[in-house]
Amino acid sequence: MERLTGxxxxxxxxxxxxxxxxxxxxxxxxxxxxxxxxxxxNELADHREVAGLLGYAGGAAPSGLWDRIITSLxxxxxxxxxxxxxxxxxxxSNRAAPPAAWSLGRGPSGDDQVPMDGADASGxxxxxxxxxxxxxxPVLAPPPPIHARxxxxxxxxxxxxxxxxxxxxLMVAVATVAAVIVAALGxxxxxxxxxxxxxxxxxxxxxxxxxxxxxxxxxxxxTLTSPDGAHTVRAVIIADGTTFLGSGNLDTLPKDxxxxxxxxxxxxRVSLGVIGNNPTYAAFTTPPVATLLAMTVxxxxxxxxxxxxxxxxxxxxx
Amino acid sequence: MAASLTEASDGALVVAIGRxxxxxxxxxxxxxxxxxxxxxxxxxxxxxxxxxxVQEVYLxxxxxxxxxxxxRGSLRSFLLAQTHGRAVDLLRSDTSRRxxxxxxxxxxxxxxxxxxxxxxxxxxxxxxxxxxxVLSEDERRAIELAYFAGHTYREVATxxxxxxxxxxxxxxxxxxxxxxxxxEAGIGTSWND
Numbered sequence: 001m002e003r004l005t006g007x008x009x010x011x012x013x014x015x016x017x018x019x020x021x022x023x024x025x026x027x028x029x030x031x032x033x034x035x036x037x038x039x040x041x042n043e044l045a046d047h048r049e050v051a052g053l054l055g056y057a058g059g060a061a062p063s064g065l066w067d068r069i070i071t072s073l074x075x076x077x078x079x080x081x082x083x084x085x086x087x088x089x090x091x092x093s094n095r096a097a098p099p100a101a102w103s104l105g106r107g108p109s110g111d112d113q114v115p116m117d118g119a120d121a122s123g124x125x126x127x128x129x130x131x132x133x134x135x136x137x138p139v140l141a142p143p144p145p146i147h148a149r150x151x152x153x154x155x156x157x158x159x160x161x162x163x164x165x166x167x168x169x170l171m172v173a174v175a176t177v178a179a180v181i182v183a184a185l186g187x188x189x190x191x192x193x194x195x196x197x198x199x200x201x202x203x204x205x206x207x208x209x210x211x212x213x214x215x216x217x218x219x220x221x222x223t224l225t226s227p228d229g230a231h232t233v234r235a236v237i238i239a240d241g242t243t244f245l246g247s248g249n250l251d252t253l254p255k256d257x258x259x260x261x262x263x264x265x266x267x268x269r270v271s272l273g274v275i276g277n278n279p280t281y282a283a284f285t286t287p288p289v290a291t292l293l294a295m296t297v298x299x300x301x302x303x304x305x306x307x308x309x310x311x312x313x314x315x316x317x318x
Numbered sequence: 319m320a321a322s323l324t325e326a327s328d329g330a331l332v333v334a335i336g337r338x339x340x341x342x343x344x345x346x347x348x349x350x351x352x353x354x355x356x357x358x359x360x361x362x363x364x365x366x367x368x369x370x371x372v373q374e375v376y377l378x379x380x381x382x383x384x385x386x387x388x389x390r391g392s393l394r395s396f397l398l399a400q401t402h403g404r405a406v407d408l409l410r411s412d413t414s415r416r417x418x419x420x421x422x423x424x425x426x427x428x429x430x431x432x433x434x435x436x437x438x439x440x441x442x443x444x445x446x447x448x449x450x451x452v453l454s455e456d457e458r459r460a461i462e463l464a465y466f467a468g469h470t471y472r473e474v475a476t477x478x479x480x481x482x483x484x485x486x487x488x489x490x491x492x493x494x495x496x497x498x499x500x501x502e503a504g505i506g507t508s509w510n511d
Contacts, residue, residue, distance in 0.1 A: 012483070015490030016471040018399075023472070029351040044389050047493045052395025053500065054465055055360075055402060061351035065369050068339065069347070069376050094367035172427060254329045254388070 007037070020049030058120060084246030206281040210246040213238050224248075224293055224314035231312055233279075237286050237291060243293075245275070245282040251310070253277035255299060260298045260306070263316075274302040290316055324348075329388035336383040343380055350394050351376070354401045361468050371408070373451035374398050402465070409468040452499040457492030460485050 010033050015021045016029050034041055038152035124237065213219055213236045220237045231250030250259065259275040263286055272293075273284040277300070323331065323345040334342035354375055358368035375397055379386070386396050450458055456478075463474045475485040 012486050012490065013471075015493045016464060016486055018493065019461065019465045019489065020403050021471045021474070021489065029336075041390075046497050047490075048497045049395045050393050050449075050500070051402065051465060052392065052398040052492045053459070053496075055357035055398040056353045056394070059352050059356045061347075061355040061372060062365070062369060065355070065372060066344070066347055067350070067368075070344070072373065072377065073340070073343075073380055091359055095328050201350050215470060254333060256330070257333075 007033075007040075011040060011043070015047055018044055018051050033218075042317050144225050206244075206283060207246065209283065210236065210244040210281045213242070213244045216247070220317045222293065222314040222317055224295060224312040226312050233295070233312055235314065237316070241288060242287045243272075243284055243286045245279070245284075248279070249280055257297055257299050258300050258302060259295050259311075260292045260302045262296065262306070262310070263287050264292035264294065269294070269306065270300065271304070274298075286316065292316060327388070328386070328393035332379075332386045332388070332393065333384045335380060343376065345391050346397075347376060347377060350397050353394060354397055357398055357401050358464055361402065368405075368407060371401055376406055406468045411452045442503050444474075447495045449499055452495055453492050456480075457488045457495070460488040461492050464489055467508065 010030055013022055013026055017027060022030070024025060030040075080281065117207075214234075216236075216238055218239055222235050222237075223232050224235060225232045231249055231251075233245055233250060235243055236246050237243045245261075253259065255277060257280055258277050259274055261282075262269040263270040263272050263283055264270070265287055265291070270287060270290070272286065273282075275282045275295070292313060292315055294313035295309050296306050296308045298306060298308070320363060323334065323342055324347070326334065326342075331342050331346055335346065351372060353362035355368055355372050359365055362368055362371065378400065379397065381446060390396075452459075453461070459478060460471075460474055460480075462472060463469050463477060469477065470487045472482055474480075475482045476486065480488075
């Protein structure tokens, strides 16, 4: 068996590979090569599109087959019907079996602070937000950085690393620094209602503001989590209510959607701003009386009001 | 997402599937199951086995929607690539291979390998025939033997009595020419019909 060497050898195989017409060791060599080579990936994608056309025979699937498919899908337990995880729940998680701690969907009072997504007629109350103690999310390995799909956006991936310790002398000026950075970036804060947080031209500044705020001993910290604990985002609220989001593992949304932040005030949702479809670091103001922070997925541009079940939520510490 | 699923883009549909919406999977089935089944059946030559392939492909879509990347191609070509891969795996399993080789040996001896019928015996869409028509005879044979009969390019080389490098090249060039032909005809990458 001759050893595959250069790029040219692998390129020659791309057509056959797209038709599943190569030997296993050749397939393995190609699969090792593809992540490193956009040109080959593009060529392969082209070949696959053509193969898709060839494969199309124009007939119909046999009747009864759909019924077999639909009944063979795992029936999620009733509590899971409320789950609205974004696409991309990590593969190892068994979505049909949530951890026991999450199976009861009510806080002590049983009140719904967040209205249900009207699409469900099951009558089962939402599994969250939790009134009172927020269960600790399962200890996960550091979340992978958010996959940056558009290098042109120049976004900085949110990493799971803990921020480096900030020297003592900087802590004194934390609130001022954060305020100055936020002002410099032109982020509009302070108005309740629909607000766009523009992508900062220098995301590193926002990352810095987050880290500085995170080190502020007077800041409040919370983690917004999804019901299954698979998605989390950390939030830091400093004295004047400026809130920084960072250090999370949210999935990138399609371009026609966005994440939107809400604060819950007296049981009603107040929009705190639109975070974008590929969030890295973000800043907004949390109203002093907000008890919960929640994030939903909305059409791009955000909405004025939403009854969607949040993808992540967290209790604002006192 | 309140918009009707029947008009949803591939990406939006798969996002909905990712949110456990069964009606989104049903829509993906409505759009593509016929193609998935047709290809599976064509490759494995067995309706019951083909139905299993369809089931596997849609279950995989349900459980791992994140594998689909709308920027890499259409949902249909994604599903058909999965279908073809799975069908070829089944085809290459030992018993299946032995049966097939026996059948092909008989065919070759009796009638001369009649590729035309092999390809046209399904109701083929017009544009597929047109797409294949831009190929040279050699290119078409190589692609058909590889894709529909599930042979590796080495096996195709043996069947056609041609060098392996030549076969690799015919397949690659043939696919490229078909793509150019399609682009000229204005056929894009979304097969919603």
